[in-house]
Structure formats: C-alpha cells, structure tokens
Amino acid sequence: MHRTKVTVVEEALDANNTIAAANRADFDRAGVTVLNFMSAPGAGKTTLLERTVNELPGLRVGVLEGDVQGSMDADRLASLHIPVTQLNTDPSFGGECHLDANMVRSAMSSLPLDEVDLLVVENVGNLVCPAEFKIGEDARAMVCSVTEGEDKPLKYPLMFRTCDVVVVNKIDLLPHLEFDLDRLLYNIDQVHPDVDTIVLSARTGEGVGAWREWLSRVATRQGAAV
Amino acid sequence: MHRTKVTVVEEALDANNTIAAANRADFDRAGVTVLNFMSAPGAGKTTLLERTVNELPGLRVGVLEGDVQGSMDADRLASLHIPVTQLNTDPSFGGECHLDANMVRSAMSSLPLDEVDLLVVENVGNLVCPAEFKIGEDARAMVCSVTEGEDKPLKYPLMFRTCDVVVVNKIDLLPHLEFDLDRLLYNIDQVHPDVDTIVLSARTGEGVGAWREWLSRVATRQGAAV
Numbered sequence: 001m002h003r004t005k006v007t008v009v010e011e012a013l014d015a016n017n018t019i020a021a022a023n024r025a026d027f028d029r030a031g032v033t034v035l036n037f038m039s040a041p042g043a044g045k046t047t048l049l050e051r052t053v054n055e056l057p058g059l060r061v062g063v064l065e066g067d068v069q070g071s072m073d074a075d076r077l078a079s080l081h082i083p084v085t086q087l088n089t090d091p092s093f094g095g096e097c098h099l100d101a102n103m104v105r106s107a108m109s110s111l112p113l114d115e116v117d118l119l120v121v122e123n124v125g126n127l128v129c130p131a132e133f134k135i136g137e138d139a140r141a142m143v144c145s146v147t148e149g150e151d152k153p154l155k156y157p158l159m160f161r162t163c164d165v166v167v168v169n170k171i172d173l174l175p176h177l178e179f180d181l182d183r184l185l186y187n188i189d190q191v192h193p194d195v196d197t198i199v200l201s202a203r204t205g206e207g208v209g210a211w212r213e214w215l216s217r218v219a220t221r222q223g224a225a226v
Numbered sequence: 227m228h229r230t231k232v233t234v235v236e237e238a239l240d241a242n243n244t245i246a247a248a249n250r251a252d253f254d255r256a257g258v259t260v261l262n263f264m265s266a267p268g269a270g271k272t273t274l275l276e277r278t279v280n281e282l283p284g285l286r287v288g289v290l291e292g293d294v295q296g297s298m299d300a301d302r303l304a305s306l307h308i309p310v311t312q313l314n315t316d317p318s319f320g321g322e323c324h325l326d327a328n329m330v331r332s333a334m335s336s337l338p339l340d341e342v343d344l345l346v347v348e349n350v351g352n353l354v355c356p357a358e359f360k361i362g363e364d365a366r367a368m369v370c371s372v373t374e375g376e377d378k379p380l381k382y383p384l385m386f387r388t389c390d391v392v393v394v395n396k397i398d399l400l401p402h403l404e405f406d407l408d409r410l411l412y413n414i415d416q417v418h419p420d421v422d423t424i425v426l427s428a429r430t431g432e433g434v435g436a437w438r439e440w441l442s443r444v445a446t447r448q449g450a451a452v
Contacts, residue, residue, distance in 0.1 A: 040267040041353050041382065042374025068354060070380050095384065097323055097354035125381070126352055127267050128294060128323035147373040147396070148268025154296050155351070156267065158321065170373070176402045178429070203404070 019101035023136025030113035036137035041125030043145040044169040048202040062116035068095035098129035127156035153187040165196040172201040245327035249362025256339035262363035267351030269371040270395040272299040274428040288342035294321035324355035353382035379413040391422040398427040
C-alpha cells in the first residue's frame with residue numbers, strides 16, 4: 001500500500017508544478033509579486049498582516065486568504081480596505097490541509113491583479129504540507145511563535161528549509177515562558193543555514209519595521225512598482 | 227483534476243478504515259486502551275504527558291510517538307522509564323502530516339502491548355488531517371493552547387468535532403494575552419456541543435488532576451486493568 005501512495009503523491013506534485021508555473025506566468029504578466037505566507041495555527045500571520053498591509057509606501061497589497069472553513073481572517077483584513085479574496089479548502093471530508101497550485105488557479109479570476117503590487121497568500125495553518133506545494137509564488141515566508149517551543153525547525157524541517165525568511169513572533173511573551181531564543185535561532189540555522197530571520201512582536205509592534213522592509217525589498221526585487 | 231483527487235482520498239480513507247479495524251481488534255485482544263492524542267504544533271502534548279504518565283494509579287502507560295522527523299519527544303518520554311516507540315512519517319518528500327492506520331499497523335510488532343494498559347498515540351502536530359484518519363483508537367483527545375487564539379474551533383471544526391475531550395492548555399499565560407477563554411469555550415461548544423473540556427496548565431500543574439481522572443476513566447471504561 002505504501003508504494004502506491006507515494007506514487008500518487010509524486011504524480012500530484014508533478015501536476016502541481018505544471019499549474020504553479022502557469023500561475024507564475026500570469027502573476028508575472030500582471031507585474032504582481034506573490035508571497036506564500038505560512039505557519040502553524042495561531043502563530044500570528046493575520047495579526048502581522050494587519051500591522052503591515054497599509055504601511056508599505058508605494059506598494060498596494062492584496063491578500064488571498066486560505067482556510068479550511070470560515071472567513072474570519074479575511075473579514076479582519078477586509079476591514080483595512082484592501083482587496084481580500086477568500087479560498088476555502090473544505091469541499092470534501094475534513095478539508096485540505098494546504099493550498100496547492102490548482103486551488104490558487106481556481107481563485108485567479110477573482111483576484112484583482114491590476115489593483116495590487118504584492119499579493120500575500122495566507123496559507124492554511126500547518127507546518128507540513130503547505131511547504132510541499134508550490135502555488136506560483138516569488139517568495140516564501142513563515143511565522144514561528146515562541147510559544148511553540150525551540151524544537152520546531154528540527155521536527156518540521158522542510159517548512160523552515162523552503163522559506164526565504166523565518167519570522168519569530170510573540171517575543172513580548174518571552175519573560176513569561178521557559179524559552180531559549182538562541183536555541184531556536186540555532187535550530188533554524190541547522191536546517192536552513194543563513195536564512196533571513198526577523199524577531200518581532202506583532203502585538204506590540206517591536207521589530208515589525210524589519211518585516212516591512214523585508215516585504216518591500218522582496219516586492220522591489222521582483223520588479224513590482226515601488 | 228479536482229474530481230480525481232477526491233476519489234483518491236476516498237479510496238485511501240476506505241482502505242484506512244479497514245486497517246484501523248484490524249488494529250482495533252489487535253488492541254482489544256491485548257486489552258490495551260488506545261488514545262489518539264492530537265494538537266497543533268507546540269500546543270503542549272508532550273509536556274502534558276510528562277506530567278501524567280507516571281501518575282495514573284494501576285495504569286501502565288506506553289506511548290507511540292508520531293513525528294515527521296526526529297525523536298526529541300520520544301527521548302523526553304523515555305527518560306520517564308515508560309515504553310516509547312518512535313514512528314517517523316518522512317519516507318518521501320516532506321513527510322506525511324498525520325498518522326494513518328497503516329503507519330500504526332507497521333509499528334504494531336514493535337509495541338510492547340503486554341506491558342501497557344493505555345497506549346497514547348501522539349499524532350503529528352496538525353489540526354487538519356490527523357482528524358480524518360482513524361488509527362484503531364478507543365478515544366480521541368486534543369490539546370488547544372490559549373496562545374493560538376479563540377477562533378481555532380471555527381477554522382478547524384473536524385478536529386474539535388471528532389474529539390472526546392478538548393484540553394485547553396497554557397492558562398498560566400492568560401494574564402499576558404488578549405484572550406477570551408469564555409469565547410474559546412463557546413466556540414468549542416458551537417462545533418461540538420457538550421464535549422468534555424479540561425482547562426489546565428501543563429507547566430504549572432493547575433487543572434492537570436482533571437486530565438489524569440479523564441485518562442483513568444477512559445481506560446477503565448474500555449476495560450483495561452485498574
């Protein structure tokens with residue numbers, strides 16, 4: 001049984017790559033930089049976006065919001081008056097645990113690509129499968145909360161390894177945790193040497209400036225309007 | 227493409243149910259109660275087990291530890307001198323994001339079933355797919371940390387709906403969070419009315435007695451030695 005299963009997954013990944021390339025071509029034609037934004041559930045992706053999307057000079061940000069069910073995060077972001085598109089992954093059984101290229105493609109006609117320079121795709125909260133499926137992104141960012149423990153890079157290495165930046169969030173809670181920040185940064189470096197890391201608190205705003213600069217840099221590098 | 231994908235999943239779930247029933251029969255013959263123990267990454271499953279496994283009078287506990295990679299949690303638990311078996315899900319690409327019945331079956335011959343009354347299967351940290359795959363368990367428990375926000379039951383309903391108990395962990399952090407515990411409990415009740423809930427801090431020990439009682443009750447109800 002196991003061999004069969006692996007074969008199906010490889011075929012699915014191959015098809016996914018084909019569709020991701022088509023997405024990528026469409027985004028390039030529209031001049032839109034796409035960020036695949038990932039984390040475990042509750043790490044603070046949406047709160048960090050709330051702190052960011054209206055404070056990137058010259059960059060118009062849109063969000064594609066991926067969730068198993070509901071539109072709570074999309075509602076939060078839409079209140080900031082930016083274009084938000086909701087994508088739910090629950091057409092069958094418990095719902096998909098990740099976005100793939102075809103799901104993003106199915107949302108393509110709903111995306112106001114001529115109104116945005118940077119499209120942030122907020123993936124389903126999960127540290128495993130979202131890292132396995134390209135969606136046509138230019139860059140990948142992940143958020144890792146200090147409440148999750150120092151061991152997560154070692155337990156979920158593909159996620160940390162395929163990201164262009166690791167954002168360490170909720171540092172306002174450090175005084176109340178038994179948590180060794182240096183150990184987390186060491187573990188990140190073990191699985192992805194020299195990856196960019198940004199340490200911040202989306203709640204207090206500490207360190208968020210570096211995240212805004214990273215976003216602006218990525219969008220500029222990809223040629224979006226600045 | 228989407229239809230094809232759904233079909234594959236349904237076939238996989240059907241095969242999974244068949245193997246889960248076989249696992250269940252083996253566990254029943256051995257007189258072992260099996261708990262499928264789930265959460266998002268870093269919610270505190272292992273810390274809670276560390277607080278529990280040696281303090282259940284008359285119950286011998288063993289752990290089957292599911293991780294994408296590594297054996298850090300198994301090492302922590304083995305130091306408590308209980309039988310621990312490690313199951314890694316990374317034979318291919320980024321690793322499986324959940325345990326399924328066949329993975330548990332592949333570990334069956336390594337499990338010291340005659341030495342345990344309660345086998346806790348610590349699933350991969352993920353709020354989506356682990357809920358979709360039966361492994362042959364008698365009961366399901368999940369841990370939800372207050373650092374993850376109040377909205378998780380609404381975003382990941384299947385996980386909350388298929389559990390026999392929801393453990394709300396890390397309440398020692400409540401004074402430092404903008405978090406409404408009543409709202410979380412209300413949301414849990416919305417997706418799974420009248421499910422057992424236990425509010426605790428695995429770190430300080432507050433409320434952990436109720437969790438020990440729940441485990442003892444489940445093991446007794448299933449006929450394990452008490």
